[in-house]
Amino acid sequence: MTLKTNRTRRFVMAGLGALVLPGVGQAAPPQTSLRPRARTAEFARMAGGGVDALIARFGLSGDVVCAVADVETGLELEAANGTTGLPPASVAKALTALYALETLGPDYRFRTRLLAAGPIRNGILEGDLILAGGGDPILTTDDLATLASALKSAGIRELRGAFKVYEGALPFVNTIDPGQPDHVGYSPAVSGIALNFNRVHFEWRASGKSYRVAMDARTERYRPEVAMAQMKVVSRSLPVYTYEDAGSVDQWTVARGALGGGGARWLPVRRPGLYAGDVFRTMARAQGIVLPAAQITGGLPQGSEVLATHESARLVAIVKAMLKYSTNLTAEMVGMSASVARGGHPDSLRSSADAMSRWAAERFGMSGTRLVDHSGLGEESRMTPQDLVAALVNARRDDVLRPLLKPFVLRDAQGRSNKAHPITVNAKTGTLNFVSGLGGYMTATDGTELAFAIFAADTDARSRIPRADRERPKGARSWNRRAKTLQQQLIERWGALYGT
Template identity: 30%
Template sequence: MRRPRSFALALTAALLAAVPTADLATTAAAQEDPLARDLGAILADPGFRGADVGLVVRRADTGEPVFGSGGARRGQPASNGKLLSSAAVLDVLGPDHRFSTTVSASGALRGGVLAGDLHLRGTGDPTVLAADYDALAAKVAGSGVRLVLGRLVGDDTWFDSVRLGTGWAWDDEPYYYNAQISALTVSPDTDYDAGTVVVRIAPGAAGAPATVTTEPPTDYVTIDSTAVTGPAGSASSVSVERRRGTNVISVRGSVPAGGAAESEWSTVEEPTGLVTSLFRDALSRHGVRVLGGTSTGATPAGARPLGEHLSMPLSRLLVPFMKLSNNMHAEILVKSAGRAAFGEGSWDAGLRAVSAKLGGLGVDAAALSLRDGSGLSRMNQVSPDQVASLLLAARGRPWFPVWYDSLPVAGASDRMVGGTLRNRMRGTPAEGNAHAKTGSLTGVSALSGYVTTAAGTPLVFSMISNNTLTSARRLEDAVVVRLAGDRDGQAPPPTTATARTEGPVDVECSWVKAC
């Protein structure tokens, strides 16, 4: 039976009303625009079957929408959350912000004897190395102190005592991308992996125990090793894992005889304790003996400064932070923003400071949920529309050039240029062109940033995928390569070969040091 025309019109209207306006525009555009057609085809890939995927593309110069599908739907952003936190923190702290670490004395100093305590105070600097604490110890010795009758007091009160973020997985705690946050911390390397030590496993003779050391050298952690040296040419099977709630690091497996030493990174329990242990050792090397024990507490107002270490400015820290997607940098900066804005170095205060700045960055803070600064929390909720709006608004901020330069660059092999995109989109129009932030958790992938088309049109894009069963990187790269190669809508659809993706696919590239 033929339906009345009025019924068909009503049914069509009802169906259209059920489709989001942005997606309607995309559907209509796809009928005429090859770019929209090709992007739609990528989103329809079987790899996204059952997943929740949002993609937004806008002109960077005008803000004009180019493509939108599911852009208003919120999802877990993974490390794309660092785009929001870093931009807001730059507004709060400024690109010239530096962290200070100081040592001071309480009590009288006579004849090289300090009748009081030494106080080591941190403000969250993630770039302090063991060598920097050694230099501070030398300043103590240079001030004439030879004997401290009191204690060595670690002052980490610039931040609160909450070490781990809301919604972080407990079974990630041993691994360096999930380190504890303290205002008094130390990094073992110039990636500035604060709150960790490097565990090195060197082979001996075949069949002999492997030699295990730490960087920096310390007895703050205990190595429990059964690692052995395997035959020359055998495969390495080393595993390193800190026992939860302790500083006992278990080392298992084997390394091949004649091979290079293996390096693994491990978090520590209570980074403040690691710092005071290293500083006490450094004082001893410089001839300063501390008779009292080691404790924690606030530095007295009248304490006399003996030395200070200043970090690089935030504008420089942005490079290892964003290129390598360093989670701990994000959280330290969030707590620092809380301290600057509200006098409280906590996640709560820091996220309030971030939210207060997001409105000026084109983002409605009431329409998202941020529980940390790094994206580790499974409780974060952000939409591609919001990220794209941030990318547009950031272009008008005075700090934009350093922020833009801190983003990973597709296919750039230099680790501090390409970052987490250095093995992606090589040999495509996106290589050296796309500047974007990656993000991955199990079942979550994101890629958002800037790219210029072959026709010279600057674009911003944000793609967030949740509930995926396989890696979304191949399809993310296909989107960006298609955008980069676009000539006013005219370009061949991307292929697997064109949008080549290399490196590990189940975690953030920066979370695998060999990546």
Template identity: 30%
Template structure:
């Protein structure tokens, strides 16, 4: 049968109603599920050899489940189709005044374009490009143009009460370094451990009250309590680290968000500009350039989407995924980007590819939500479509490889499955999910596999055990 007909048969079968009963789990998988006390009705599984007309295993395939970060697969495929693997985000610098003898007599405007990977190194390149344009001094302020996204204010602690965790950082059109600071703790052998902030933002006060305590490494956050000290005077907040750090611990880093995005951009710009030998002591404000058609002084382009996807899926980066969704919405329906434009854009693109999106609940597109829903059949259909897509290599290579990298670096790292699975994982409280491709032990066509577990405590171990039972079973087919 020609390859195109095989693909059509696969996709059409994935659109049919449920094929297997609730008792269709193979023995090795059923024993694990039952032994863990997990209700079989809380587990959905789909395993199918690519090109086959029927699945090898379909258990509860049409029950909507929370897929956690497995939903990133939908956003990723839609972005590849809608934007292309060579798509790049632009961040622009505009001079809002004349430049004479190396002095910008006025403000510098930074126009955010939603770059999901404007990390410190990339921002350093941006400031360096300005320096190479001959600018050495800026007499005015930073003007931050954030019009590309039109989003309501978002409480970063609304999801789980942890507003300082980097995974809860909301999207922003001028997000730099994920708005995160890494606090690196280094035991010195005696006295207080050394603490250094990266990047060392000049206006961020850091207080170290850690003490070294004899003992093995362990404890919540290795005994480190992290506090953000709000300054009622209106200046930047400070950070306090206190507690007893076990002497048995090696160097460790605590990554947190501390500042509003605009303050972070202002602080990091000042730091990097001074490293380039530039002079700037202005403040910041929101605004826009007087004439939208004015040529930028500097344009910085992100790495291509195909490269960005590897960071999104291998390491399950939430805010980067949300930027993909927002950008797709802006490109499809014009700027400014909104959450609704992004949601509609992702679903429309997937429908155009041939996916049944009926009942799919996207929410933020990253899976960091209690409301997201999709069925195992729909995830399997997405994987089948991605396998036949022109950008299949970019899609598959973005997934974590069993035992080698990303979220799978420490899973399947010693058995024969190592290196033979490309998967996207997902985990929330009471949710454990995985989906991707398995190259079977005996060779032949790869299989696609989907496991969605929504059960109390699934994230604490049982979900992973069920996933691995299914994946090992698939590997032996």
């Protein structure tokens, strides 16, 4: 591990650009002096050995980098290898949130529409019915049920043409990160339409010497079974799951020896358009409308009539939930939607992430940041702590991000949540195997507000993990646990040094 501390290095990050949202003006220059504060005896005690010594004491394999700045002045207070880029993991979602909010606006709503491409006579649609996705990352089975009811209310009783699903609002991506195991639900396909975060619910129950299995698109209200995802129980021990693209079907197998008496899990969907079409057919049938099997279309015909529209929640609410639950699909869809809205034509997650990286460099001076997706799942992404802190300082001046970040509860000496801790933190966490990140804001006991970023990664250990073992590799959990303990000690150090 190579560490280099910039304890006395100071610069004003306010000049690196300011976030501009609709109705929000340019950030004003600092109104206070940038001279360092007088330091107390407590500061001298805490500073003993420096941040290098604190990091070294943990003996964490790989690299640890960090930076912290005063939010009011933009003054960098401390950094350890602050210009070194490491994988940010889900901390990247904080940047994606800023990118989407500035580009689309906090009040933006995604629209999913039902279109009629043909005349309607006596309740019969003599042309095609199109379920047109609009990039909504939070569309659910419940929403499709509402659209099906609206279709009936529009007077449609029968379809003579084809039933099509339009998913061309965003480029199709087979999986967020090809390096992940096929069966993990956090790396599904991405396209212009999504349903239930592009996950299908697999449930099994022992029945004599065999198993009863079900694949459905459940919510709290509905449990429609799907035909486009199929599961077969196979007599083997490993691998637990296999996946095959069978054209119009996601074909899965599961090892009998791993099932036990029963259980359930969410599996990723690789054909989002067909998944949404499958479920919508079921919901339409419940309304007495029989539709043929869905076909995927890449374009929308001119002159189509809008029969019904579902609008998503406001983007700011979607982004807040994304940051709280760290949903990868939401990050990718709102990020790509922003890239498209900015006039780009991304053909992949990487090209859309490139557009966001260029935006971040122009807006915040984040010249050391290069992302390969919007969620942080891809291990090739790199972000420097000084880059992120620059963005956080600027975003705070317009009060854009901190209200959306989840409170990060510090822990006591026994590892228990300590809600009475004198330091309050709102931050985005990021966790991959042998990668741990944390970036956000902290308020010290005297009210001083700091922006910080901490990244730790052992990329060598990560590279040695076989693809099949990436869900729970040996040693990753203990490594990540130590990294999180180091994060808290860095936060407490900064609170003592710069907030007392």
